[in-house]
Amino acid sequence: MQPGRSESAIMTGAEQARFRINRPNSRPRTTCVIALDERSAAALATLKDRPWNGAQFLRYAGARRASDQLPSLRIDAVLQDEAGNKLSLMQALTGVDSLIMLTAGDAAAEAAEMIGNACVARGIAATGLVLAPAAGGEALGRIVAAMRPHTTMLVVSSGEDYIAEMLSALRA
Amino acid sequence: MLRKEQNDLLTQTGPGTAMGDFFRCYWIPALLAEELRENDCPPVRVKLLGERMIAFRDSEGRYGLIDEFCAHRGVSLWFGRNEHGGIRCPYHGWKYDFTGQCVEVPSEPVESGFCQKIKLTGYPLVKVGDVLWTYMGPAEHKPPLPEWEFARVPAEQSFTSKRLQECNWLQAMEGGIDSSHVSWLHSGNLNSDPLFKGARGNQYNMTDKRPVFEVVDSDGGLYIGARRNAEEGHYYWRITPWVMPCFTMVPPRGDHPIHGHFWIPIDDENCWTWSFDYHPVRALTDKERQAMKDGKGIHVAYVPGTYRPRANKDNDYLVDREAQKKGISYSGVEGIAMQDASLQESMGPIVDRTKENLVSTDNGIIMARHRLLRAAKALRERGIRPPGIDPVHQRVRSAAIVLPVDQPYKTAASDAMVAVPGKAQVSV
Numbered sequence: 001m002q003p004g005r006s007e008s009a010i011m012t013g014a015e016q017a018r019f020r021i022n023r024p025n026s027r028p029r030t031t032c033v034i035a036l037d038e039r040s041a042a043a044l045a046t047l048k049d050r051p052w053n054g055a056q057f058l059r060y061a062g063a064r065r066a067s068d069q070l071p072s073l074r075i076d077a078v079l080q081d082e083a084g085n086k087l088s089l090m091q092a093l094t095g096v097d098s099l100i101m102l103t104a105g106d107a108a109a110e111a112a113e114m115i116g117n118a119c120v121a122r123g124i125a126a127t128g129l130v131l132a133p134a135a136g137g138e139a140l141g142r143i144v145a146a147m148r149p150h151t152t153m154l155v156v157s158s159g160e161d162y163i164a165e166m167l168s169a170l171r172a
Numbered sequence: 173m174l175r176k177e178q179n180d181l182l183t184q185t186g187p188g189t190a191m192g193d194f195f196r197c198y199w200i201p202a203l204l205a206e207e208l209r210e211n212d213c214p215p216v217r218v219k220l221l222g223e224r225m226i227a228f229r230d231s232e233g234r235y236g237l238i239d240e241f242c243a244h245r246g247v248s249l250w251f252g253r254n255e256h257g258g259i260r261c262p263y264h265g266w267k268y269d270f271t272g273q274c275v276e277v278p279s280e281p282v283e284s285g286f287c288q289k290i291k292l293t294g295y296p297l298v299k300v301g302d303v304l305w306t307y308m309g310p311a312e313h314k315p316p317l318p319e320w321e322f323a324r325v326p327a328e329q330s331f332t333s334k335r336l337q338e339c340n341w342l343q344a345m346e347g348g349i350d351s352s353h354v355s356w357l358h359s360g361n362l363n364s365d366p367l368f369k370g371a372r373g374n375q376y377n378m379t380d381k382r383p384v385f386e387v388v389d390s391d392g393g394l395y396i397g398a399r400r401n402a403e404e405g406h407y408y409w410r411i412t413p414w415v416m417p418c419f420t421m422v423p424p425r426g427d428h429p430i431h432g433h434f435w436i437p438i439d440d441e442n443c444w445t446w447s448f449d450y451h452p453v454r455a456l457t458d459k460e461r462q463a464m465k466d467g468k469g470i471h472v473a474y475v476p477g478t479y480r481p482r483a484n485k486d487n488d489y490l491v492d493r494e495a496q497k498k499g500i501s502y503s504g505v506e507g508i509a510m511q512d513a514s515l516q517e518s519m520g521p522i523v524d525r526t527k528e529n530l531v532s533t534d535n536g537i538i539m540a541r542h543r544l545l546r547a548a549k550a551l552r553e554r555g556i557r558p559p560g561i562d563p564v565h566q567r568v569r570s571a572a573i574v575l576p577v578d579q580p581y582k583t584a585a586s587d588a589m590v591a592v593p594g595k596a597q598v599s600v
Contacts, residue, residue, distance in 0.1 A: 005486070006485060006486050006487055006488045007488060008485040008486075008488045008489065008514075008517075008518070009485045009486050011518075012338070012339075012485055012517055012518060012520055012521070013521075014520075014521060017520050017521075020524075025527060025529065026529045098531075098532065100532075125531070125532050127532040127535070132389070137583070140580070141579075141580045141583055144386070144580045145578045145579075145580065148386070148577075149577075151384075152384055152385075152532065152533070153384070153385050153386075153387075153532040153533055153535055154384075154385070154386040154387070155386070155387045155388075155535045155539065156386070156387070156388040156389060156582075157389060157539070158389045159546075161542075161546070162539065162542055165538065165541075165542040166535065166538055166539075166542075168173070169173060169174070169530050169534075169538040169541075170530055170531070170532065170538075171173060171529065171530075
């Protein structure tokens with residue numbers, strides 16, 4: 001330590017920066033991205049060939065009902081991967097650290113509720129990314145209202161280019 | 173995280189850089205008006221966006237912001253004599269007017285017209301409110317003067333300060349849009365700071381410590397809404413506007429003045445944090461003004477004779493471990509401003525964002541970076557002038573409001589987020 005200089009003054013300088021530990025400070029996290037409608041699925045499809053850190057890209061295909069007699073009792077969601085393979089929401093959430101729901105329409109309310117509830121039950125942070133519709137206004141208001149109860153972070157973006165930017169920033 | 177090239181692009185603001193060109197599209201705060209208090213007062217050194225300049229106020233009250241160094245032998249004009257309508261280099265008497273035009277070279281015959289061939293770089297310097305603003309971009313793109321409400325209300329309704337922050341502008345500004353740190357770092361101040369305490373909204377903050385965030389694009393930048401549970405069927409929203417490139421406002425509390433910041437690069441490792449408080453419809457009380465001068469709220473106490481905070485890196489920010497232990501302050505540093513600055517400076521002069529691990533609640537920061545990168549690229553590649561220049565983008569306010577759970581704040585609180593002269597802020 002140099003006499004007369006505080007620890008903060010010394011340690012925040014460029015000279016000391018070279019002693020910062022330069023090994024990875026995190027392990028890869030598993031991010032699951034689910035497109036809830038056609039437009040968001042199309043936007044997601046354009047990203048699948050980029051290099052990601054294990055992010056899974058899925059789309060919501062529908063709800064699995066308890067039985068034909070109990071159609072309103074939804075017990076799971078059916079998802080679809082890029083190759084068209086079907087899997088259940090419960091399977092998809094296994095080992096997931098962070099989940100992102102992507103939507104551009106208010107038809108996504110049912111899916112958001114099912115996925116959001118499943119995330120709450122498993123302690124998974126659920127983020128909603130809303131691609132603002134060209135119409136904006138009321139349509140956007142309905143989408144945001146549908147997503148709000150089921151996400152811990154909600155983002156409204158006017159550009160699809162934000163999807164990749166956000167995923168990259170989150171190390172997805 | 174950001175890739176290194178993205179981090180470099182956003183953090184470098186010197187001449188010729190992408191972000192430097194970007195900042196040079198705007199009127200930015202350069203000095204407090206009090207720094208050039210009277211005609212022919214001593215000149216002041218100013219460094220902005222990596223350029224060293226001298227500011228002075230001539231005999232006719234005109235403000236000049238020109239290259240710091242005399243064109244003759246490179247002497248600093250900080251030693252200059254500010255007299256008779258210009259600043260004169262004390263070495264050989266070369267004299268410059270407020271535009272940087274050389275008006276006298278005593279050694280040369282007047283008839284030679286030599287002095288007309290000498291001109292230092294000069295930028296406009298204009299007083300709006302308590303602030304002297306400059307525009308450092310091409311003259312043909314000079315935008316309209318700033319319309320920020322804090323600078324446009326009557327003087328008795330507003331108070332502005334600035335402080336040196338010893339780190340890159342971006343990591344300082346990101347603190348202003350990172351609302352999730354408030355419940356931690358500033359948790360000790362809500363009920364004690366004279367400029368915050370007593371608001372009903374504080375109760376919502378204290379009872380729901382896990383806010384949920386919504387980030388929405390705006391024409392000028394972003395709105396960041398933090399919601400907490402309020403009465404049955406309602407949310408308490410705190411809405412922070414961010415306007416490009418570096419303006420934010422803190423949501424208000426009760427009838428306290430509204431406050432906000434600019435973060436202006438000095439160079440790539442230092443910035444000025446500008447802090448303002450104003451009330452849209454009433455004069456600040458003597459008590460409020462005194463509290464601001466004493467460094468309460470978002471302001472700081474200074475090292476006498478400077479704009480450097482009294483608590484700074486050279487004295488370890490006067491950290492008080494006992495106060496930290498007792499919960500008087502969460503980090504041991506006193507005051508909201510220095511609680512922020514001490515942590516932001518601890519990251520180093522320019523934080524390495526390739527190593528960070530952002531989480532979903534950091535989307536305000538991610539989105540702001542994205543908007544900046546996109547706008548800087550559009551300016552560089554297609555010459556598109558960025559958001560935030562249009563005076564309409566500057567007429568914004570923060571808001572604190574209780575809304576029914578099904579209402580989106582961007583539309584339900586849209587009136588509250590627009591600055592209208594003579595209309596009170598929406599605050600809880």
